[in-house]
Amino acid sequence: MDGKAVIKVNNLHKSFDGKEVLAGITEEIDEGEVVVVIGPSGSGKSTFLRCLNLLETPDDGEVIIDGEQINLPKVDVNLVRQKMGMVFQHFNLFPHLTVMQNITLAPVKLGKMTPEQANEKAMELLNIVGLSEKADAYPGSLSGGQKQRIAIARSLAMEPEIMLFDEPTSALDPEMVGEVLDVMKNLAKSGMTMVVVTHEMGFAKEVGTRLLFIDEGKVLESGEPREVFDNPKQERTKVFLSKVLI
Amino acid sequence: MTEWWADVVDTFARCFLKDDRYLLLLKGIGITIKVSLLAALLGIIIGFLIAICNLSNKKFLNIIGKVYTDVIRGTPSVTQLMIIYFVIFATVNWEKWIIAAIAFGINSGAYVSEIIRAGILSIDKGQTEAGRSLGLNAKQTMMEIVVPQAVKNIFPAMCNEFITLIKETAIVGYVGLMDIQKAGDFIKSATYEAFMPLIGTAIIYFVLIKILTLALAKYEDHLRKSDKR
Numbered sequence: 001m002d003g004k005a006v007i008k009v010n011n012l013h014k015s016f017d018g019k020e021v022l023a024g025i026t027e028e029i030d031e032g033e034v035v036v037v038i039g040p041s042g043s044g045k046s047t048f049l050r051c052l053n054l055l056e057t058p059d060d061g062e063v064i065i066d067g068e069q070i071n072l073p074k075v076d077v078n079l080v081r082q083k084m085g086m087v088f089q090h091f092n093l094f095p096h097l098t099v100m101q102n103i104t105l106a107p108v109k110l111g112k113m114t115p116e117q118a119n120e121k122a123m124e125l126l127n128i129v130g131l132s133e134k135a136d137a138y139p140g141s142l143s144g145g146q147k148q149r150i151a152i153a154r155s156l157a158m159e160p161e162i163m164l165f166d167e168p169t170s171a172l173d174p175e176m177v178g179e180v181l182d183v184m185k186n187l188a189k190s191g192m193t194m195v196v197v198t199h200e201m202g203f204a205k206e207v208g209t210r211l212l213f214i215d216e217g218k219v220l221e222s223g224e225p226r227e228v229f230d231n232p233k234q235e236r237t238k239v240f241l242s243k244v245l246i
Numbered sequence: 247m248t249e250w251w252a253d254v255v256d257t258f259a260r261c262f263l264k265d266d267r268y269l270l271l272l273k274g275i276g277i278t279i280k281v282s283l284l285a286a287l288l289g290i291i292i293g294f295l296i297a298i299c300n301l302s303n304k305k306f307l308n309i310i311g312k313v314y315t316d317v318i319r320g321t322p323s324v325t326q327l328m329i330i331y332f333v334i335f336a337t338v339n340w341e342k343w344i345i346a347a348i349a350f351g352i353n354s355g356a357y358v359s360e361i362i363r364a365g366i367l368s369i370d371k372g373q374t375e376a377g378r379s380l381g382l383n384a385k386q387t388m389m390e391i392v393v394p395q396a397v398k399n400i401f402p403a404m405c406n407e408f409i410t411l412i413k414e415t416a417i418v419g420y421v422g423l424m425d426i427q428k429a430g431d432f433i434k435s436a437t438y439e440a441f442m443p444l445i446g447t448a449i450i451y452f453v454l455i456k457i458l459t460l461a462l463a464k465y466e467d468h469l470r471k472s473d474k475r
Contacts, residue, residue: 055375082381092376096394105390106380151376158380 005064006031006162006193007052012061014047014217021047022058023217031161034194036208036225038201040240044217045197049166052195053084066161082110085155089167091147093139099126099150100135103157112158125153129183145176149183156187163187165196201245205229213237261442267433274429275450281347281425282412288351289411290404293358300363311359318356324417326353331421346418354411361407365400366392398469405462409455416451426450 007029014022021044029035039045050056051063054070054077063071070080094102103125104118113121126132129149139147148168155163165184169177181203188194188207198204204211204225211228213221213236221228221237229245232238262268299311318326330349331342338345369392377387419428430447434440 053379055379078378078381078383081379084379086376086379088372088376090370090372092370092372094373094376094391094395096398106377106382109386109390110381155380 004031005029006066007195008062008064009048009052010062010064012048012051012063013059014044014051014056015059021217022051024061025214025217025219027212027219027222029193029195031193032191032209034188034192034196034207034209035212036204036210037195037197037212037214038199038204038240038244039212039214043215045212045214046166048214049164049195049197052162052164053081053086055086082106082112082158083160084162084164085152085158085160086164087148087151087155087166087168089170091139091144091151091171093142093147093151093154095139098136098138099131099142102139102150103154106154107157110158118157121157122153125156126150128156128186129153130179143176144172145179148172148176148180152180152183152187162193162195165194165198167197167199169198169200199244201229213240215240257439257442261433261437261439262446265436267436270424270429270432271426271446271450274424274426275454277343277418277423277425278412278415278427278454281343281350281415281418281423282408284344284347285350285354285411285415286408288348289354289358289407292351292355293362296355296359297362297366300359301366315356315359318353323350323353323414324420327417328420342421342423343418346415346421346423350411350415353414354407357407357410358404361400361403362396365396365403368399369395401462401466401469405459405466408462409458412455412458413451 005028007027009025009027012022012025013020023044025044025048037045037048047056051058051071052065054063058071061071062069065080065084068075068080070077094105097105100119100122103122104113104115107113107118107121108115112118123132123135126135129152131146131149131153134142134146134150139150142150152163152168168184169180172180177200181200184194184196184203185207196203196208208225211221211223211225212219213228213232213234215236220234221232228237229241232241262271296311296314299307300315302308302311327346327349330352331345335345335348366388373391373395374387377391378384382390415425416427418425419431424432426447430443433443433446437443
């Protein structure tokens with residue numbers, strides 16, 4: 001592969017209560033790639049994503065970020081996570097804080113920015129996601145789409161090198177999916193390295209530089225999204241795509 | 247009718263005015279408030295620590311927390327008060343009310359810890375994950391994200407606990423403190439009147455707790471301002 005691999009996983013294994021969810025995943029993701037992960041529910045795609053920033057601890061295998069293995073006891077996982085943003089299906093905004101406080105909390109607490117710098121950065125990001133008028137609102141007053149755009153801004157405030165998206169549009173009403181995908185598209189255009197677990201095949205086709213099809217804890221197929229959609233090589237990929245591409 | 251009224255006035259005067267007996271009740275109110283406030287403060291501190299023990303993934307901390315809550319909840323508070331006063335602090339020359347407050351704080355801590363534990367568990371796991379994914383450590387996530395939200399959820403239960411605590415302090419007479427209850431009891435013995443001193447005692451407790459409840463309700467409104475949509 002060309003470019004520099006910012007994420008590398010070797011032979012990743014993870015089981016929950018004896019049920020194997022990741023059955024040995026080996027993958028490299030280069031800087032600037034937008035990797036879209038698809039697969040049936042329960043296939044392990046979210047677990048794979050959550051292993052990348054150690055929200056789940058792999059049972060076996062290596063997670064290497066920027067050339068450094070991070071799933072070792074001596075590694076300060078908090079420092080690693082500062083350069084990897086994560087966006088969740090259910091937004092997980094902090095309901096007791098205003099939009100502004102949601103965005104500035106981590107950069108200020110972690111000493112990355114002064115409160116003034118963080119406020120400035122937050123306004124800049126709110127402009128980018130088109131919600132600058134919501135700075136002083138509480139999350140409870142926002143729509144799902146607005147919440148998710150704020151959640152993206154919150155992650156970006158830490159100026160991460162990598163952004164992980166765990167089904168970012170799955171909990172949204174259909175008419176709000178577009179506004180979130182637009183923000184993600186712009187982020188992809190800006191050169192951000194992204195790993196996106198999603199069911200949005202349109203997004204995968206349009207923005208993804210690579211598609212991973214995961215089933216039963218393994219990467220069954222990997223390639224240029226259009227190529228995979230038009231010419232799936234594996235029988236299971238074909239079956240899955242025939243179900244979702246209607 | 248006038249005769250009856252004169253009788254009431256006379257009893258009232260004998261119970262509360264003669265020999266400045268109202269002063270006993272006023273001082274009693276002071277003792278009750280002092281003991282309750284210090285005990286509540288200690289209860290919250292101890293409760294928080296024990297809750298952390300119970301929620302920790304370290305086995306020995308779990309055991310400490312479990313034994314603490316078991317022992318405290320399994321024995322009467324009068325017994326605990328007397329053990330702490332006459333046994334543990336027997337040779338310590340502190341003011342009585344402080345020792346009593348420590349006893350009630352230790353007692354309240356066990357109940358508070360369960361309230362706090364439930365409050366922390368009531369916060370969605372996603373909140374912790376969001377905090378951790380931003381790079382905040384476990385303690386920062388707990389203090390900045392989980393605890394402020396838990397406080398709102400546990401507030402009503404904590405008010406209950408504080409009210410219970412105030413009423414529970416009515417047993418401090420057992421270690422010779424003259425609180426509201428003991429003052430009322432003293433007046434009853436001195437006057438051979440039961441009705442007025444005891445009803446008076448009840449009214450004082452009721453008014454104290456009513457004022458507290460109103461103040462706490464006001465504060466809860468303030469806490470809930472982020473819920474308004």
